Amino acid sequence: xxxxxxxxxxxxxxxxxxxxxxxxxxxxxxxxxxxxxxxxxxxxxxxxxxxxxxxxxxxxxxxxxxxxxxxxxxxxxxxxxxxxxxxxxxxxxxxxxxxxxxxxxxxxxxxxxxxxxxxxxxxxxxxxxxxxxxxxxxxxxxxxxxxxxxxxxxxxxxxxxxxxxxxxxxxxxxxxxxxxxxxxxxxxxxxxxxxxxxxxxxxxxxxxxxxxxxxx
Ligand code: AP5
Numbered sequence: 001x002x003x004x005x006x007x008x009x010x011x012x013x014x015x016x017x018x019x020x021x022x023x024x025x026x027x028x029x030x031x032x033x034x035x036x037x038x039x040x041x042x043x044x045x046x047x048x049x050x051x052x053x054x055x056x057x058x059x060x061x062x063x064x065x066x067x068x069x070x071x072x073x074x075x076x077x078x079x080x081x082x083x084x085x086x087x088x089x090x091x092x093x094x095x096x097x098x099x100x101x102x103x104x105x106x107x108x109x110x111x112x113x114x115x116x117x118x119x120x121x122x123x124x125x126x127x128x129x130x131x132x133x134x135x136x137x138x139x140x141x142x143x144x145x146x147x148x149x150x151x152x153x154x155x156x157x158x159x160x161x162x163x164x165x166x167x168x169x170x171x172x173x174x175x176x177x178x179x180x181x182x183x184x185x186x187x188x189x190x191x192x193x194x195x196x197x198x199x200x201x202x203x204x205x206x207x208x209x210x211x212x213x214x215x216x
Contacts, residue, residue, distance in 0.1 A: 010116030013123030059173030
């Protein structure tokens, strides 16, 4: 078996993180979420975190070079048979080209790009209701996927919090940034015959099952 990669592409709130959680085991994937990596750096107060926070809090993208550096570092630990699941990366044409170069240098085949499709109004509904566990990172939604006890994680009992960039005005900015800087990747991968559209507006279990089917 050789190393390969799958990209989850989609607007904020399309369900990239939720789907990654659902399919990770089925594909034995190494989940590479640039958003999670940046949030960890922010939490740890590293120089990367301080740089990233100034962009993330405004709903803007972190510079391409910074992102490519952290992804390169992650790829260097993968091994010859790794299966990567990219979530929230690439997000610009420069990142997509940088990823192409990294994958070919490390002998990793890009298997497919799954575009998770949701209407913008649904993104807003999902993001305003999203809650995350401070301790284990589990992801909930106050209406769609509620925890058994409000504010408490079902998995580890940790406290649930709302991301700073999940405030309505920042969500609208992130959706605008997606249209301006990321949506162009749909044509980029479509022209290369690598894009598959997945309707991500239905229930979580149905979308997870559909993705697993597509990956087989
Ligand atoms: P990042 O963390 O990547 O955020 P995002 O792309 O905006 O995506 P989200 O995490 O908000 O949404 P998602 O699609 O994962 O949805 P989720 O599954 O959580 O990036 C954050 C910031 O970091 C960026 O703004 C940027 O500043 C920076 N950054 C990151 N990567 C970068 C890069 N490559 N380049 C430059 N900057 C970068 O679902 C949302 C909610 O909906 C949840 O509550 C969930 O429970 C619910 N839900 C999901 N699916 C369903 C369903 N099927 N049914 C019902 N509810 C559902």
